[in-house]
Amino acid sequence: MADKPEPAAPAIDAVGIMAAPPHHSEWRRIARVYFSRKLYLIGFILVMLLFFVAIFAPLLTPYDPIKTDLTSIVKAPSAQHWLGTDQLGRDILCRIIFGTRTSLLIGFSAVFSSAAIGMLMGLTAAHFGGWVFALIMRITDALMALPGIILVLLIAGLVGGGIGVVIFALGFGGIAGMCRMMCGLALSVKQNDYVMAGRSIGMSNWRIMLTQIFPNAFPPLMVGITMGIGGVVLGEAGLSFLGIGVEAPTPSWGGMVFDGQSYLLDNPLLSLAPGVAIMILVFGFNMMGDGIRDAIDPRLRGVL
C-alpha cells in the first residue's frame, strides 16, 4: 500500500454526488484479489511451474524416461543423475519430469469430467425436485455404496488397464461426491429471493439454473474441485500399485512411489522424490483453488 500514490480526492459534481471509484473489468478485479494474497500467488507459481515442466519436458532433461540402462541400477545421486537412478537404471529426475504430463493429464481430465457430470446432476436434482431428485439421488447412493476401489477394479477388469481407464475410473468415482455437494449447495441457494425474482422476470428453468443457482453455488465447490486434482493423482498412485494404473514404461508419479518402496533402504529418493512432486502438485492446486474461490465470489473480495 505504501508505494501506491495517494488516491485523488473523489470528484464531487454540481449536486454534491460523489463519483464512484474507477471501474475495472471483471478479470482485473479477479486478478487483483487473487494476486494480493501471497499464499495464492505461491500456489499459482507452483501450478504454472508444473505446466511449464509438462510442456517442455524433453528440453529439460537429456535422458529418455523409458530407455533402461542396466549398467547403472539404483544409483545414488550424482552429477549425471541428480536424484539417482531407479531399479532399471533410468534417471529419476527425468522420469519425474515426464511424469508431470501423466499426472496433470489424469488429474485434469478425471476431475473436470466428474465435476461437470456431477454438478449437472446435482443442479438438475436440486432444481427440479420431486421424482427427478429422487432418481438422481438413488443413482448417487448406488455409486456411493460401491467401494471406490472395487468400482475401479470392475471397470479395469471389463476394459483393461491404461491411462484412459484410470481417467474413466477415477472420474467415475468422483461423480457421486460432486453431485451430492452440488445438490446440497443448490438446494440452499434455491431458497433465496433472487431465484423467485428470476422467475418473476420470466426466466426459464435452465436459465435460472445457470445464472441464478449455479454461480452462487459454485465458489465453495471450486475448492472441492482443485482438491480433487490432488486426490486423483494420489488415486492413480494406488491404482498403479494394484497393477491397473498407467501401463509400465510410461512414467507416473504414483507408480514410481510404489516401485521405489522395495528399494527404500538402498535409495529412499526412489519413492521420496515422486512423493514430494505429488505433494507440490496437491499443495499448489489447493492454494490455487482457495484463491480462485475467493476471487470469483464478489462477496468475498473484501475490497470495493
Add this chain to the structure above:
Amino acid sequence: MSLILDVQNLKTYFHTDYGLVKAADGVSFQVNQGEIIGLVGESGCGKSVSILSVMQLIPIPPGRIVDGKVLFEGQDILKYEANGLKMRAIRGAKMTMIFQEPMTSLNPVLTIARQITEILELHLDMDKQAARERAIELLKMVGVPDAERRIDDYPHQFSGGMRQRVMIAMAIACNPEIIFADEPTTAVDVTTQAQLLELMMDLVRRINTSLVIVTHNLGVVARYAQRIYVMYAGRIVESGPSEEIFGNPLHPYTIGLLHSVPKLGEKHGVKKLVPILGIPPNLINMPPTCAFMPRCQYRTARCAQEPWPELRQVGNQHYISCYVDIRGK
C-alpha cells in the same frame, strides 16, 4: 378505463403437515389500466399469496391453485403452464413484480448491468450494447447517481434503498401493463420509503401502467391508491374507492384497522388508539362462519349460524362481506 386484470374467485391452498391452509379462499379483484390499487391486510392474510398466484409463482407443491380465473387482457392465464413459454413471455414483460426484501432479491454474484440487461435481452431481443444503454437510462430514471459507473457494481455495493431502486428499474424495464409491489417499502427506513413511493408513483404515471401495492401500511395506500381491497384470513372483506374506505368504512375489520393507526394532529390523550382485540385466526381448519367473528364487536347471533357472507354492495363501487349494517351504530 379498460379492465386489464380480472381475478375471479381465486383459491390457493397449501398442503402442510398440520392440515390444509386456505391462504387465498375465493379472492376476486379487478385492476383497470393505469389504476393504482391497494391490497391491505395484516400479516398472513393471503395478500402475497394472491398476487404470487396471479403470476403463477406459487411453489407447487406445497401450494396449489385450486380454483379461479385470472383474466389478463382477456385471457385466462391460469390455464397456461406455470413455467411454460406463454407464462414466461408475460412475466417480466407485461406483468412484473417488486419484492419486499431489496437486500436479497438481487443475485449477489452478478453485476447490476447483467441483471437488468438480462430482462431486456430476454423479452425485447435487444443486443448487448443497446441493452446496456437502455439499462443505464433506466437506472437514471430511478435516480441512481452516476449510473454509467454504478451499473458495473455488485448488489452488495448498493444500499437497501438503492437496491430497491434497481428492482424498480427492472420492474419497469419492458413497460409492463401491470406491476405488483409486494410490501415494496417495508424493509427500508421512513425517509427512503417516502422517496421510493414518490418515485414509483411518478414512474407509473409516466409509463401509464397499473400498480397493485400490497401492504399492511394504511398510510401508503391512503396517499396513493385509487381503490382499496381489504383482506382478512384469505378473503376480501371490503373493497371500494380510497375515499370511501377511509371516510366511510363499513366492515368491522376495516373500522378496527383504521382505529388502530395513530393520526397526526390529534391532541395527545384526547383519543386512545383502539386495538383489534384477539389474534388473527389460524388458517388451518377454519370454521365455515365469518373468520373475523370472534374478534368482532358488532357480531350478532346470525353471524355464528350462517356461513361467511358473500360480498354485497353498500355504495358506489363499495362492497363489504358482512351481515351487520353498521351505519348509525
